[in-house]
Amino acid sequence: MPELPEIETLARQFRDRLQGTSFSGVQVLRASMVRPSGAPLQESICGRRVQDIARTGKFFAMTFEGGHRLWFHLGMSGQVVVSAGRPRGISHIHLLLELSDGKGVLYYRDPRRFGKVLFQPAGGPLPVSLRRVAPDPFQMSAAEFADRYRGRKARIKSLLLDQHLVSGLGNIYADESLFRAGIDPRKRANRLKRERLEGLHGRVCELLKEALTLGGSTIGDYRHLDGKHGGFQEMHRVYGRERQACPGCGAPVRRVVISGRSSYFCPVCQKD
DNA sequence: GAAGGCCTGGAA
DNA sequence: TTCCAGGCCTTC
Numbered sequence: 001m002p003e004l005p006e007i008e009t010l011a012r013q014f015r016d017r018l019q020g021t022s023f024s025g026v027q028v029l030r031a032s033m034v035r036p037s038g039a040p041l042q043e044s045i046c047g048r049r050v051q052d053i054a055r056t057g058k059f060f061a062m063t064f065e066g067g068h069r070l071w072f073h074l075g076m077s078g079q080v081v082v083s084a085g086r087p088r089g090i091s092h093i094h095l096l097l098e099l100s101d102g103k104g105v106l107y108y109r110d111p112r113r114f115g116k117v118l119f120q121p122a123g124g125p126l127p128v129s130l131r132r133v134a135p136d137p138f139q140m141s142a143a144e145f146a147d148r149y150r151g152r153k154a155r156i157k158s159l160l161l162d163q164h165l166v167s168g169l170g171n172i173y174a175d176e177s178l179f180r181a182g183i184d185p186r187k188r189a190n191r192l193k194r195e196r197l198e199g200l201h202g203r204v205c206e207l208l209k210e211a212l213t214l215g216g217s218t219i220g221d222y223r224h225l226d227g228k229h230g231g232f233q234e235m236h237r238v239y240g241r242e243r244q245a246c247p248g249c250g251a252p253v254r255r256v257v258i259s260g261r262s263s264y265f266c267p268v269c270q271k272d
Numbered sequence: 273g274a275a276g277g278c279c280t281g282g283a284a
Numbered sequence: 285t286t287c288c289a290g291g292c293c294t295t296c
Binding site for chain 1 (some may be wrong): 273274279
């Protein structure tokens with residue numbers, strides 16, 4: 001559920017809140033969520049300042065003095081929260097870092113456990129699951145974006161979800177960008193003209209920027225670093241709106257399943 | 273390229 | 285009680 005705008009929002013808040021600070025304690029509460037197992041978190045992280053925060057696709061990383069890095073992926077229900085005191089309960093909290101300024105803790109929580117935390121030692125190789133993550137739409141031209149999809153036989157919707165082609169989009173923003181581009185999610189990419197794919201790049205970038213200015217979308221568990229909600233869910237035009245009126249033409253929004261994922265679209269406005 | 277599995281909470 | 289949500293990996 002957290003997609004590019006949500007992760008980027010978090011990364012920015014991390015920068016404001018955490019850059020230059022350090023942690024004094026590490027508690028791994030569920031070992032299976034932190035990899036590799038037995039990673040030397042305590043000695044690698046404690047007492048070292050957070051130097052840099054970066055986002056790659058839907059992952060983001062804290063880099064510590066000395067070069068050790070901690071990558072987070074939020075799956076669909078993950079949260080990273082900085083709270084002033086200890087969290088009230090520890091249900092579903094898998095990792096807890098104590099801030100050395102004595103002003104609380106950072107915790108990683110993920111009820112559905114689709115996410116993960118990855119430790120990358122200084123000078124070590126990128127974790128495997130990050131190696132094939134493609135650049136995001138902001139990092140490429142419309143022409144490159146079109147090239148990555150052009151000629152593929154799969155339905156455009158499932159290709160948009162493929163993080164190895166272009167990263168950052170999940171189910172929500174894929175549906176919303178196809179709506180804005182007027183493209184039927186069931187359309188096979190090789191049946192789309194190049195201009196249509198280039199146009200789609202424009203719509204994707206616009207959409208992601210708008211979502212970013214509103215702090216992303218909160219559906220379910222996503223929260224900002226301080227626990228607040230994003231605001232972009234109010235702006236969704238088709239996602240999750242089956243049988244409701246299309247904001248463009250009033251026709252009822254349809255839901256179909258494409259490669260196992262719900263896809264919402266307007267059968268009138270998305271003819272191409 | 274499609275489908276199943278992981279996992280839990282909430283809705284039907 | 286069953287089903288569904290979905291990012292990502294594995295298997296077919």
